[in-house]
Amino acid sequence: MSSAGEGLSRPLPEQVRSHVVELAAQILGAMPAAAVPSQLKGIAKFDPRKRARLGSAPIAAQLENDKEFRELVAEALAAEWPDLVASLAGGVAPPAAEPSLVAAAAYLTRPPGWADMVEAARDDLERSAAVAEGSAMEQTVTRLREQLAAQKAAAKEEGERLREQLKGARSEISDLRRRLHDARERARAAEARTAEAEEEVREAKVAAASAGSAGESELRRLRERLADAERQLETSRRAAREGRSLEDAKVRMLLDALQDAAAGLRRELALPSGINRPADSVLSVAPGGQGAQAVPARALADDDPALLDQLLALPQIHVIVDGYNVTKTGYGTLTLADQRARLLTGLGALYAQTRVELTCVFDGAELNGPVPVSAPRGVRVMFSSPGQIADDLIRQLVRAEPVGRAVAVVSSDREVAESVRRMGARPVPSVLLLRRLGRT
Numbered sequence: 001m002s003s004a005g006e007g008l009s010r011p012l013p014e015q016v017r018s019h020v021v022e023l024a025a026q027i028l029g030a031m032p033a034a035a036v037p038s039q040l041k042g043i044a045k046f047d048p049r050k051r052a053r054l055g056s057a058p059i060a061a062q063l064e065n066d067k068e069f070r071e072l073v074a075e076a077l078a079a080e081w082p083d084l085v086a087s088l089a090g091g092v093a094p095p096a097a098e099p100s101l102v103a104a105a106a107y108l109t110r111p112p113g114w115a116d117m118v119e120a121a122r123d124d125l126e127r128s129a130a131v132a133e134g135s136a137m138e139q140t141v142t143r144l145r146e147q148l149a150a151q152k153a154a155a156k157e158e159g160e161r162l163r164e165q166l167k168g169a170r171s172e173i174s175d176l177r178r179r180l181h182d183a184r185e186r187a188r189a190a191e192a193r194t195a196e197a198e199e200e201v202r203e204a205k206v207a208a209a210s211a212g213s214a215g216e217s218e219l220r221r222l223r224e225r226l227a228d229a230e231r232q233l234e235t236s237r238r239a240a241r242e243g244r245s246l247e248d249a250k251v252r253m254l255l256d257a258l259q260d261a262a263a264g265l266r267r268e269l270a271l272p273s274g275i276n277r278p279a280d281s282v283l284s285v286a287p288g289g290q291g292a293q294a295v296p297a298r299a300l301a302d303d304d305p306a307l308l309d310q311l312l313a314l315p316q317i318h319v320i321v322d323g324y325n326v327t328k329t330g331y332g333t334l335t336l337a338d339q340r341a342r343l344l345t346g347l348g349a350l351y352a353q354t355r356v357e358l359t360c361v362f363d364g365a366e367l368n369g370p371v372p373v374s375a376p377r378g379v380r381v382m383f384s385s386p387g388q389i390a391d392d393l394i395r396q397l398v399r400a401e402p403v404g405r406a407v408a409v410v411s412s413d414r415e416v417a418e419s420v421r422r423m424g425a426r427p428v429p430s431v432l433l434l435r436r437l438g439r440t
């Protein structure tokens with residue numbers, strides 16, 4: 001809510017705003033029906049646990065613009081925290097009091113210097129948030145270092161195993177080469193014996209020609225000897241060919257196996273095609289570049305206007321929208337049907353521009369039957385089941401995502417934002433989405 005006209009230069013911090021709205025919601029339920037402001041009559045009928053959450057925007061606006069209503073809430077605060085209100089009236093904030101409660105009491109009671117008290121509480125809250133974020137980052141760095149050490153150890157073990165395998169493969173290749181050499185020597189010896197046999201055949205033919213009168217018996221004997229020699233020659237040649245072919249096939253099979261093993265190992269370890277040099281492991285900034293940084297959205301505050309644009313630029317991000325939280329923040333005076341239609345129209349245009357996965361969740365716990373909704377292309381529309389609130393459905397959607405995927409949840413509900421943040425999603429205030437839809 002904006003309070004620039006009464007001394008504040010910036011909106012109230014979210015925690016202070018939540019305290020103010022929760023206290024006003026409690027008073028609203030106890031007020032007589034005739035005393036309830038007309039803008040809040042519908043919200044006063046809500047269940048107490050939903051009044052502050054679903055009616056936060058109208059209640060905050062009424063506190064800002066209706067002095068009498070704000071004074072009623074201030075009186076209730078004085079009755080519940082008399083010492084705190086008395087100290088603030090004297091211009092002193094109790095040192096042990098919670099900063100957000102001090103700022104809420106100062107905003108409602110408006111003692112002298114109340115705007116400075118709110119700003120001091122804002123500074124305390126921001127410092128606490130910065131300390132918490134720094135601690136979380138240190139834990140994350142420690143965890144990543146442990147993971148890196150474990151991966152290096154595993155890679156070292158895998159390298160040792162592969163070196164042993166390579167050593168065995170080299171030994172086997174050496175043995176195969178020796179066997180191939182022996183086979184080739186045997187083949188050369190067989191060829192030499194074949195040449196000798198051929199020489200003997202020639203000599204036998206010469207002898208047979210010169211001794212043609214020796215008779216048919218000697219001729220048959222020589223022919224049989226010749227046939228035996230030819231068979232021996234063919235057998236020797238076949239043995240030599242088969243020996244060379246078998247040894248060559250074994251060598252080729254082993255080389256193919258080594259190639260396939262190396263290719264599979266490269267794919268499994270996701271190794272680059274080139275060899276990394278030591279200088280490649282040093283982080284640097286390319287000329288003209290902006291330098292390396294983590295996920296850009298992590299460095300931005302939750303109310304930074306650039307937060308949502310950077311999140312939408314992340315690859316494969318899933319954006320989950322708390323429907324009624326957004327519509328009641330932006331256009332709570334419309335009927336629920338008109339609120340849904342307006343929001344879904346804006347989300348459809350956002351999908352057409354960004355092509356990100358969009359899921360819009362509405363609270364369906366109090367509906368009597370199905371709600372006719374025309375979902376635009378690219379937008380998933382879901383209602384919570386009877387007995388279930390939309391907050392629980394949003395948490396289920398976040399839990400369903402795989403670890404490591406970017407997920408953003410658009411909601412100004414503090415409980416929803418804190419719970420999804422613990423689950424790894426990034427909360428985004430509803431006002432940032434409303435501003436983004438206003439630019440589509």
